Amino acid sequence: MVTVLKNVTNVITALGETYLFQKHHGNTVWAALFLMIISAISGGITDLSFHAVGYTWQIVNCFLTASYSLTLRRVMDTAKQVTKSGNLNEFSMVLLNNTLSLPLGILLVFAFDEVDYLSKTPLLRMPMFWLVMTSSGFLGFAISFTTMWFLHQTGATTYSLVGSLNKIPLSFAGIILFKVPITLENFFSILFGLLAGVIFTKAKMKERSQS
Numbered sequence: 001m002v003t004v005l006k007n008v009t010n011v012i013t014a015l016g017e018t019y020l021f022q023k024h025h026g027n028t029v030w031a032a033l034f035l036m037i038i039s040a041i042s043g044g045i046t047d048l049s050f051h052a053v054g055y056t057w058q059i060v061n062c063f064l065t066a067s068y069s070l071t072l073r074r075v076m077d078t079a080k081q082v083t084k085s086g087n088l089n090e091f092s093m094v095l096l097n098n099t100l101s102l103p104l105g106i107l108l109v110f111a112f113d114e115v116d117y118l119s120k121t122p123l124l125r126m127p128m129f130w131l132v133m134t135s136s137g138f139l140g141f142a143i144s145f146t147t148m149w150f151l152h153q154t155g156a157t158t159y160s161l162v163g164s165l166n167k168i169p170l171s172f173a174g175i176i177l178f179k180v181p182i183t184l185e186n187f188f189s190i191l192f193g194l195l196a197g198v199i200f201t202k203a204k205m206k207e208r209s210q211s
Contacts, residue, residue, distance in 0.1 A: 006061075006062065006065070008037070008059075009062040009065045009066050010033055010036050011033050011036070011037060012062060012066035013066040013069055013070065014029070014030075014033055016066055016067075016070045017070065017073070020070060020074070021073070021077075026203055028199055028200070028203035029200060029203050031199055032196040032199040032200035032203065033196070035192045035195050035196035035199065036192070036196045038188075038192045039188075039190075039196065072093075072097075072147075072148070072151050073151055075093075076093070076151065076152055091145070093148040094141065094144045094145050094148055097144060098144065172190065
């Protein structure tokens, strides 16, 4: 359900890009966004329970995710105006992004007394733990780098919509792994998501051919 509701982020991002950057989106892009909303509604019908706190956190998450994409786009545009090179490369962006997250991380470590836990946990003496943690760090760097590169090459709405396409295989995996009964609502949710991805891709290819 969380995966499906994240599609709402695309609409917020597109609206933010329209008003903040005066970027025009064609009717085909808005049609893809509309199909994303239909996909979210179709998936929401299958939700067996409703919890106000959970849905509130999810809505906040959607707004924060959209804000993150739009802010990164703004920072990249600002960098073009104030730097001698006219650009901040992806490595610099990843470094700055992760450095800014350090104060919050340190604050949370002390707030939840993680220092005492780490000093006592046997995990630090396990080679496999360090291997997995190191791999996680490299993957995190790869995600950050590709995010910066993609936003630099395209825009916040494109980044958000393309990122939503991974929700299609995730939905299939969730149905298979957790043995969720396949209903008409499940089927249409995934179908609309696929259609939205196809329509958006065709719209972007048409825009590029005309530019």
